[in-house]
Amino acid sequence: MKKFVQFGIDLFEGNEYFCPPLVFDELNTLDRTKNPAFEVCESIYFLAYKDGKVVGRIAGIINHCANGAWNVKKTRFGWFDFIDDKEVSKALLDAVAAWGKSKGMLTLNGPVGFTDMDHQGLLLEGYEYESPMAALYNYPYYIEHFDAYGLEKEADWIEIRCVVPEKAPEKMARIGEMIQTRYNVKIVPIKNSKELLKRYGYTFFDVIDEAYKPLYNYSPLTEKQKEYYSKMYFPLLNFDFVTLVVNDKDEIVAVGVCMPNLTPALRKAKGKLFPFGWYHLLKGLKAKKMDALDLLLIAVRPDYQNKGLNSLLFIDQIPRYHKYGIKEARVTAVLETNTKNQANFQYLEHEFYKRRRAYIKNL
Numbered sequence: 467m468k469k470f471v472q473f474g475i476d477l478f479e480g481n482e483y484f485c486p487p488l489v490f491d492e493l494n495t496l497d498r499t500k501n502p503a504f505e506v507c508e509s510i511y512f513l514a515y516k517d518g519k520v521v522g523r524i525a526g527i528i529n530h531c532a533n534g535a536w537n538v539k540k541t542r543f544g545w546f547d548f549i550d551d552k553e554v555s556k557a558l559l560d561a562v563a564a565w566g567k568s569k570g571m572l573t574l575n576g577p578v579g580f581t582d583m584d585h586q587g588l589l590l591e592g593y594e595y596e597s598p599m600a601a602l603y604n605y606p607y608y609i610e611h612f613d614a615y616g617l618e619k620e621a622d623w624i625e626i627r628c629v630v631p632e633k634a635p636e637k638m639a640r641i642g643e644m645i646q647t648r649y650n651v652k653i654v655p656i657k658n659s660k661e662l663l664k665r666y667g668y669t670f671f672d673v674i675d676e677a678y679k680p681l682y683n684y685s686p687l688t689e690k691q692k693e694y695y696s697k698m699y700f701p702l703l704n705f706d707f708v709t710l711v712v713n714d715k716d717e718i719v720a721v722g723v724c725m726p727n728l729t730p731a732l733r734k735a736k737g738k739l740f741p742f743g744w745y746h747l748l749k750g751l752k753a754k755k756m757d758a759l760d761l762l763l764i765a766v767r768p769d770y771q772n773k774g775l776n777s778l779l780f781i782d783q784i785p786r787y788h789k790y791g792i793k794e795a796r797v798t799a800v801l802e803t804n805t806k807n808q809a810n811f812q813y814l815e816h817e818f819y820k821r822r823r824a825y826i827k828n829l
Contacts (some may be wrong), residue, residue: 502690526562532685541566543576547801592820625820659700722779
């Protein structure tokens with residue numbers, strides 16, 4: 467497993483745009499005894515060797531919960547990396563396809579992970595831009611290999627970057643004031659993860675579940691997954707970049723979460739916390755000044771959608787961006803069909819600068 471994880475880092479050695487993951491995080495995600503996704507998933511892992519050397523890797527995954535929710539029989543593939551040799555990529559895909567067929571699956575789908583919390587989508591455009599922590603990076607030659615295998619488009623995501631304005635645009639500010647009065651909602655400041663869990667428990671994730679339920683491949687999180695992700699991610703959050711909107715019953719109805727750009731820190735760490743990786747990561751997380759920020763998610767409870775609550779998230783965050791000197795906010799992935807999410811940026815100077823894709827093929 468260490469070879470499996472390390473290959474995905476070594477293949478991109480010297481690439482200035484790649485963001486390496488932390489090895490221990492990857493190992494935990496792939497470990498059946500540690501990742502609660504295995505309550506609803508099963509997996510298999512393959513390494514490809516040539517002349518005694520590792521030249522490729524792939525994970526095969528079946529998410530039974532997602533398959534049931536969408537009434538499909540998909541074999542997912544992820545953690546798919548390989549040298550520029552079509553014999554290698556084909557052998558890896560063939561291995562996962564054969565495993566999936568033996569399990570009664572009908573299609574091959576990827577690159578995706580166990581859940582939406584994992585990296586997904588082959589990068590098609592935007593290779594010349596730095597990859598954020600929450601997104602996949604790959605070489606351009608991967609596309610030729612996917613096409614050669616007969617994989618076809620199933621869904622595309624776009625990535626957006628926007629210029630931080632001096633203040634919330636006037637129209638957005640007016641909408642925000644009106645919304646708070648009309649729907650009796652307000653922004654609630656939260657200082658840390660302990661306060662968040664004590665006051666709202668895992669309802670934070672319930673909002674995400676409800677908002678994302680109609681989106682591509684999504685499956686609701688189990689209680690163990692909510693606990694797992696809260697322990698994994700909450701301690702990393704700077705709560706200046708977390709916005710909660712609640713109703714008059716003090717129920718969370720909208721959430722927005724951003725993180726500092728950790729790619730430079732992770733590149734210095736080279737996948738390892740020790741001996742000095744922890745220092746670079748901590749410095750990135752605790753930075754008081756930064757140029758860019760990654761907008762990880764925006765989620766609005768379905769009964770509050772199409773009411774303009776998204777504007778409150780930006781109204782709350784923009785002054786904090788200025789506090790940290792942030793000039794650019796980057797959105798890691800928005801489905802090209804998700805016009806509601808794309809509408810969040812209509813009042814901001816922005817551009818679509820990357821595209822990524824999930825593929826499918828009948829088995």
